[in-house]
Amino acid sequence: MSEDREAQEDELLALASIYDEEEFHQAESAQGGEIQICLELPPDFKVVVKGEQTTEYAVCFLPPLVLNFELPADYPSLSAPVFTLSSKWMTKAQLSTLCRRLDELWEENQGCVILFTWMQFLKEETLDFLCIKSPLEVNRNNTKIGGERRKTDTTAADVASKPEVAEKKPEMIAEKLGQHPSKLDPRAVVLMDPRADPLPQLLDFDEAQRQKVFDSKVFCCGICFSEKLGSNCLCFKECQHVYCNACMTEYFQIQIRDGNVQCLNCPEPKCTSIATPLQVKQLVDEELFARYDRLLLQSTLDLMADVVYCPRQFCGTAVMVEPDTTMGICSACQHAFCTMCKLAYHGVSHCKIPAEELRNLKDEYLSATPEGKKFMEKRFGKRVIQKAVEESFSRDWLTENCKCCPKCGTNIQKVDGCNKMTCTSCKQYFCWLCLGVLSKVNPYGHFNNPQSPCFNQLFQGVDIDDDDNFWSDEED
Numbered sequence: 001m002s003e004d005r006e007a008q009e010d011e012l013l014a015l016a017s018i019y020d021e022e023e024f025h026q027a028e029s030a031q032g033g034e035i036q037i038c039l040e041l042p043p044d045f046k047v048v049v050k051g052e053q054t055t056e057y058a059v060c061f062l063p064p065l066v067l068n069f070e071l072p073a074d075y076p077s078l079s080a081p082v083f084t085l086s087s088k089w090m091t092k093a094q095l096s097t098l099c100r101r102l103d104e105l106w107e108e109n110q111g112c113v114i115l116f117t118w119m120q121f122l123k124e125e126t127l128d129f130l131c132i133k134s135p136l137e138v139n140r141n142n143t144k145i146g147g148e149r150r151k152t153d154t155t156a157a158d159v160a161s162k163p164e165v166a167e168k169k170p171e172m173i174a175e176k177l178g179q180h181p182s183k184l185d186p187r188a189v190v191l192m193d194p195r196a197d198p199l200p201q202l203l204d205f206d207e208a209q210r211q212k213v214f215d216s217k218v219f220c221c222g223i224c225f226s227e228k229l230g231s232n233c234l235c236f237k238e239c240q241h242v243y244c245n246a247c248m249t250e251y252f253q254i255q256i257r258d259g260n261v262q263c264l265n266c267p268e269p270k271c272t273s274i275a276t277p278l279q280v281k282q283l284v285d286e287e288l289f290a291r292y293d294r295l296l297l298q299s300t301l302d303l304m305a306d307v308v309y310c311p312r313q314f315c316g317t318a319v320m321v322e323p324d325t326t327m328g329i330c331s332a333c334q335h336a337f338c339t340m341c342k343l344a345y346h347g348v349s350h351c352k353i354p355a356e357e358l359r360n361l362k363d364e365y366l367s368a369t370p371e372g373k374k375f376m377e378k379r380f381g382k383r384v385i386q387k388a389v390e391e392s393f394s395r396d397w398l399t400e401n402c403k404c405c406p407k408c409g410t411n412i413q414k415v416d417g418c419n420k421m422t423c424t425s426c427k428q429y430f431c432w433l434c435l436g437v438l439s440k441v442n443p444y445g446h447f448n449n450p451q452s453p454c455f456n457q458l459f460q461g462v463d464i465d466d467d468d469n470f471w472s473d474e475e476d
Helices: 003-018 090-109 117-131 155-161 170-176 198-217 245-257 278-282 287-303 357-364 368-380 382-401 464-475
Strands: 022-028 032-037 046-050 055-058 066-071 082-087 136-139 188-190 218-220 227-229 234-235 242-244 305-309 317-322 327-328 336-338 402-404 411-413 418-424 428-433
Touching: 003 022, 003 117, 032 117, 046 198, 055 198, 082 090, 090 117, 090 188, 136 198, 218 242, 242 245, 245 278, 245 287, 278 287, 287 336, 357 368, 357 382, 368 382, 382 402, 382 464
Parallel strands: 046 136, 082 188
Antiparallel strands: 022 032, 032 066, 046 055, 066 082, 218 227, 234 242, 305 317, 327 336, 402 411, 418 428
């Protein structure tokens, strides 16, 4: 084996032992492979989206630079590795600058293996070398600019997105950029489709890498206090509190069975973080998640002012209501109904209120705000409201001053006299104290019987003055 071949084998073996399969993948048929290099971002690195509103996203990871290489037979003694450098978020000009820097590093270290040096440079120095600082500016029209670059700069993505230019040669694109064609290195490859939105890919990659780091760490569950790997734990996004999957599964199951789908919040006292539907789906079975999904949708619709439900018991479909109208039409059963009283649609006529609801209408009306009173008058009509108020006051007076005949239910008011009462409607005798029915032959026997609860209470509750007048009348 030649010295070059031996050096190549040693270098590839060293890289395979240092990096995992996701970072370094060796080709099977040739002396080459692919290296994915994640840049080391500074703390609090942010991505800024420019559009109608400026939005910032904190990220810990950006999609990797991909270095594909092949080692010539005379590497490292004479020739450098043949390579391409690609990225999903850098411009072709930025990648070309990095390619030229890799060439310079080879010239400085010619005769020595260079792949590890390239990887270290790309991983640790790329941001400083290209003067990319936080916040990294991302335009939704696929213009990606470093924080320090001028907003008036034109990028390759801007030019390539124009059909009349994209069909022409790369040299013409370079001229549009104000760059000499030789400055755009053919080994620089932009992986992003010029028509695609880069932001979702950046955020999805960051989320996946964060989860990967979380899965590899050990956490203490805040419920059972057991130490478990992050891959067996759940982390609430907002508060970052961590609990093991076993505890959270039982917690979610109890809440969903009880119908408390809006209460799947962090168990930490006074914490308001809510579990995402994806987190719930990963921990409960399909049947329970279907119940959770249905109840969550229903509770969400209940909070929407423009959503009502079809009043038919066999239907109950959610119905969107048009503004400034009281008619709802169910999309499932085609039933047209009034959205206020839930009865069949009655056009401009006032809602018909049941008798039992009419009794409670007075309190609701008197305690309502001026806007609420106007709404009720519009819904039920002023005459109905006035009638409800008058009947309510009459009912209150009767309750305080009258008692009902035990036989026919007529309201009877006691003005004076003894406790033996005669119904004005059915002429039945009854006791005012216990409302017991009295004998027509001897109605006073009820008050003379020692076994009666009203024994000797014929004049119980009668005023003294009234009592004196009564006996004086008897003497006369």
